[in-house]
């Protein structure tokens with residue numbers, strides 16, 4: 638019987654799982670609310686998966702926060718009771734299967750770079766834009782974690798010095814102007830109307846407040862992507878998360894602005910995520926392969 642690999646992706650509001658077979662076919666999906674995530678909840682999810690699908694050979698778990706993949710420990714994760722526990726050992730003891738821990742953003746980037754929108758790029762930045770903005774710095778077969786395992790926190794690059802305050806304590810951060818939450822907050826301040834960033838995108842061209850807030854978000858992305866391009870020269874930048882669905886309102890405008898700023902080189906290719914919001918679950922399943930010592934993921938083509 639073909640082996641199966643489970644990926645569990647812990648998010649702020651839900652914990653989603655995928656089980657994938659050797660050929661890359663999804664054979665099972667689950668989702669349940671994060672209540673908040675605790676190690677017993679992860680043990681319980683993994684136990685239920687394995688009892689339903691005994692062919693599971695390895696389990697990968699992605700979490701937000703500061704994650705040390707090699708030691709299998711979460712250092713800090715706001716709103717989640719996961720820090721300091723030997724999570725892979727606990728899940729493994731509960732299921733009798735090898736388990737491995739990964740970071741949510743790096744795991745999603747890993748999946749995009751192995752078999753998603755960044756597959757054909759020799760190096761890339763995978764940037765999910767949701768409540769906040771982060772980037773996975775993807776090199777062939779690996780994602781750069783950094784000296785303190787916090788690489789990619791590009792949402793806190795100051796784009797407008799002395800700008801509006803950010804929850805992190807700095808001012809003028811990209812998150813304030815261009816994250817889903819930032820766009821919605823600034824649109825509310827400008828218009829008095831409470832709505833989502835996606836809806837702000839739909840109002841472009843007919844609502845001056847939406848146009849103004851969106852233009853600042855585009856400028857913020859263009860400034861940060863230009864700096865990252867000059868620093869790292871990535872072959873491509875992949876935009877994911879809810880805001881990537883804004884389509885022509887976002888990527889072509891960011892790319893056009895980067896062309897204006899960059900005088901002596903072309904911007905890298907900008908594309909939309911292929912795996913979308915399931916990138917983390919696919920990345921978790923890759924960690925499931927790692928745990929089982931399998932390279933089945935190299936043939937996966939979602």
Ligand SMILES: [Zn+2]
Pocket residue numbers: 792793794803804805806807810812
């Ligand atoms: Zn900040």
